[in-house]
Amino acid sequence: MKYIDEFRDGRLAKSVRAQIEAEADPTRRYRLMEFCGGHTHAIFRYGVQDLLPANVEMVHGPGCPVCVLPMGRLDMAIDLAMRPEVILCSYGDMLRVPGSRRRSLFKAKAEGADVRMVYSAADALALAKDNPDREVVFFAIGFETTTPPTAVALRHAIDRGLTNFSVFCNHVLTPAAITNILESPDVRDIGAVGIDGFLGPAHVSLVIGSQPYEFFAAEYRKPVVIAGFEPLDVLQSILMLVRQLNDGRAEVENQYTRAVTRFGNAKAKGLVAELFELRRLFEWRGLGPIPYSALRIKDAYAAFDAEVKFQPEYRTARENRECKCPQILRGAAKPLDCKLFGNVCTPESPIGSCMVSAEGACAAYYAYRRHETARRSA
Amino acid sequence: MTSSGERVELAHGAGGRVMADLIDRTFKRAFANDLLARGEDQAVFTPPPGRLAMTTDGFVVSPLFFPGGDIGSLAVYGTVNDLAVGGARPLHVSAGFILEEGFPLADLERLVASMAAAANEAGVGIVTGDTKVVERGKGDGVFITTTGLGVVPDVVRLGIERIEPGDAVVVSGTLGDHGVAIMSKRSGLAFTTEIRSDSAPLHGLVAAMLDAAPNIRCMRDPTRGGLAATLNEITAQRRLGVVLEENGMPIRPEVRGACELLGLDPLYVANEGKLVAFCPDDDADRLVQVMRAHPQGVDAARIGTVSDDPAGLVELVTSFGGRRVVDWLAGEQLPRIC
């Protein structure tokens, strides 16, 4: 497969690995946060960590929309699904995630709710057309990558007056989350676990461009390298970060030049700006409420906003106090530091946000790196 | 033949003349064998020498007809293969049908014809059976349960207790074909592909393998949950590890493509005409050669080695040069966006 296989080439990986080994200064640590779950997944799936010297550490960030969606919002989706007139459409990712009292959309389905897995927002729209006597609600989750497809579906529904279609909007914004991490005391305080640089998102940046990260490089003096999602992209970007840190530079560099430009996809950004506006405050699971970190549907299109149409009630759900996800999401702790990891909290019955999706740091550790933990305890 | 438009009615399962007609016209005619023709409540026969093997499996699949097969042939091959991987020569199969009211009789006839052809190919008779009808909305067209009886020659001893560290792990062909063929027809996912289900009987391949390498330790057919589930079952039970090599893993480009698109891992996708075998390292090359000479084993390959890992983990050395665990799946594998 073109543009995929070339970037998984083990021979090329060896040379980048040797380059990193040669250039990484053995007297210092390089703590690099990959913001995106996509990078976390690539790192674990291809064993990228095995190719890095011990002093180059990957810190796994909060860039997984399933992980950061607060339980209260999932509970709202379940409440919507339980309404007899509603067909709730969800991406496959959300179906198994437990909300309060360990209820999930799958469990709601077993109780009789009409929950449908869709691959695309367009499929939800088609369901609304085919079921004029039902209310089709699209459970929209995701970062800047997934928002434009929701916007296209919404635009179609508005233009065609498809009044039985609405969107339960949970779209969130990447730069706001990075700011939150950089502003958090455990990252800012001298001496605490810190982050030296960022691997920037690949497909989010395809939409928003590399420009929004320039602020982080300038204001917080942290280098950012926008990295493709294939393992060779990740390795090459790590080398670029090591070089910036060695040189004392803090710039935005783009490794994923084959797809990302400085200003991104103007058409996609334009459509999103037309239909959505910023929420003043939105809660992130593990990180807490973050100002201006999410989108809502503009009042002019309130008829297509499931939150306005059905008024589901938001209740804050209580998280387990032992869970270290808040620290893990900021890079201040690793999954193995958490008491719950692997015994109480597993992918089959996740407690914290980092275990709920295959992209979460804890789930990735559990699924792909358990040979380390298993042997350590054996 | 049934005239087009006729459908299954509750009467077809009620025990009266309508049911008798259906059984005579559809099942007996298609499955035509002496044991079934006797029309008794049971099939009576004298087993050949050797140990008897018995297995049962329920089949629910949507869609009922898919590229490369249908629920009928699948119900025969699935059970035949469960016997074959135990070293058994399949003898007889029973079939229980649960039909949904309203199911087109023409479709039922197609399925039954396909079952008869599959039984013929596998060299087994469908010697006894049952039909029930459930009300519309309480079934998914048709569910089939098959039970198979086979005979294992006394010289054949297969079992996971015989696996040793250092043994080779061999698969009989490309992985994930069945699962991807089914997914391509599911609403919502719909994509176009030439991929067909690998649904096929494996008893002939198994016989050739046992002939060439009598020291084969054990065999399994990696159906639901794919290769990953099968290997994890074995390693967990035996407290042994398996180290797989991603390079050389037989996977069709179309299966890789579909998995990239939907965020799935081919190691977890279902197969219906593949087996995985464990054998002594020395026998592996010869075994693979013999398998490749058989129509059901053209793409056979050695994919890994048994290790003495006490943690019982399945690991993969990636083509990229790293290493990772191939874990059990947490629930069903779902297409994902992230």
Add this chain to the structure above:
Amino acid sequence: MCLAVPARVTRIIDDETCVVDLGGIQKEVSTALVDDVAVDEYLVIHVGFALGRIDAAEAEQTLALLELQAEARDELTEVGA
């Protein structure tokens, strides 16, 4: 986050739809978010929508740079041996 794959355009259906190929499977996707789609170019597909395109020249350049590094290293290894 954000699973997206590059796939080749095989057919244009209308202004907002085309068919792409990935490893031999074909899928209809929306091109509502990209302009001027051409047959044979590679689009980046996420949840059934094209979000952008692959710049073939840039991709080649990235790979050429990686190749150059690999060759330089191979030579070094040979000299060392």
